[in-house]
Amino acid sequence: xxxxxxxxxxxxxxxxxxxLPPILGLLIFTLFPFVYSFYGSFTDWDGLxxxxxxxxxxxxxxxxxxxxxxxxxxxxxxxxxxxxxxxxALLLALGLNRGIPGTTTFRVIYYIPVxxxxxxxxxxxxxxxxxxxxxxxQFLDLFGIKGPNWLxxxxxxxxxxxxxxxxxxxxxxxxxxxxxxxxxxxxYYEAAELDGASGFxxxxxxxxxxxxxxxxxxxxxxxIGGSQIFTEMNIMTPTGGPEYSSASIVFYIWDxxxxxxxxxxASAMAMILGIFIFIVTLIxxxxxxxxxxxxx
Numbered sequence: 001x002x003x004x005x006x007x008x009x010x011x012x013x014x015x016x017x018x019x020l021p022p023i024l025g026l027l028i029f030t031l032f033p034f035v036y037s038f039y040g041s042f043t044d045w046d047g048l049x050x051x052x053x054x055x056x057x058x059x060x061x062x063x064x065x066x067x068x069x070x071x072x073x074x075x076x077x078x079x080x081x082x083x084x085x086x087x088x089a090l091l092l093a094l095g096l097n098r099g100i101p102g103t104t105t106f107r108v109i110y111y112i113p114v115x116x117x118x119x120x121x122x123x124x125x126x127x128x129x130x131x132x133x134x135x136x137x138q139f140l141d142l143f144g145i146k147g148p149n150w151l152x153x154x155x156x157x158x159x160x161x162x163x164x165x166x167x168x169x170x171x172x173x174x175x176x177x178x179x180x181x182x183x184x185x186x187x188y189y190e191a192a193e194l195d196g197a198s199g200f201x202x203x204x205x206x207x208x209x210x211x212x213x214x215x216x217x218x219x220x221x222x223x224i225g226g227s228q229i230f231t232e233m234n235i236m237t238p239t240g241g242p243e244y245s246s247a248s249i250v251f252y253i254w255d256x257x258x259x260x261x262x263x264x265x266a267s268a269m270a271m272i273l274g275i276f277i278f279i280v281t282l283i284x285x286x287x288x289x290x291x292x293x294x295x296x
Contacts, residue, residue, distance in 0.1 A: 040267035047263040058268035071252035079226045081162040089173035097181045111171035122235040125164045154245035180214040216288045227277050249273055
């Protein structure tokens with residue numbers, strides 16, 4: 001005879017079995033590597049031999065490493081693409097939200113880069129930026145402008161990467177903004193029109209506050225993603241660019257870990273990067289709490 005306690009026990013076992021895969025995934029692929037990397041940051045380790053404990057030596061060396069500061073600066077500079085992408089995506093979403101003909105087609109066109117392989121897109125832009133036969137310089141030639149060798153010039157390589165990353169993520173950002181705009185009740189705008197509000201006033205007082213949660217989400221996720229940018233420069237500028245001007249912090253971590261076999265030093269940089277991302281994200285959450293908007 002099956003009792004109630006036996007059924008409860010079986011359900012409990014099944015419940016544990018269902019949550020076991022994600023817990024194992026968290027432990028194996030996140031928690032264990034983090035703990036191992038944290039310990040590794042205090043060691044002199046080449047990734048193969050013995051881990052020799054050296055205390056804070058890696059961190060002391062880190063803060064006197066010019067390339068570390070340069071790669072951090074490059075990473076922060078590349079993040080200038082975040083506000084540019086947000087503004088462009090919001091403008092596109094506002095346009096597509098007007099119900100113009102071909103809206104669905106435009107959504108598909110703008111979203112194609114998002115679902116395209118990042119490696120393939122990087123190779124395509126690498127060709128487009130070529131100083132001799134690249135599509136970008138061919139376009140500039142139509143206006144009598146001689147374009148530079150974009151990825152081989154320290155003054156143009158970062159703007160070139162920013163343009164590429166903005167283009168790649170524009171469709172995703174636009175789609176989220178468009179969904180947010182379409183969820184705004186028309187009654188807000190109708191009431192504002194009755195009060196004689198202008199288009200700019202309606203955007204400032206209705207549209208912008210209502211899409212702020214989406215903006216907050218995009219800013220946080222883009223900063224986290226931008227802090228970890230790697231694939232683009234690894235394919236387009238595999239040596240870190242001229243004078244290491246395109247190397248991101250993750251590129252430098254990879255360079256130290258897998259080219260120079262300085263796993264302990266790379267782990268120390270990874271810890272600093274993790275702390276940076278945590279602090280910036282925490283600041284964003286605090287700022288969002290102070291400026292939250294209630295639409296009810």
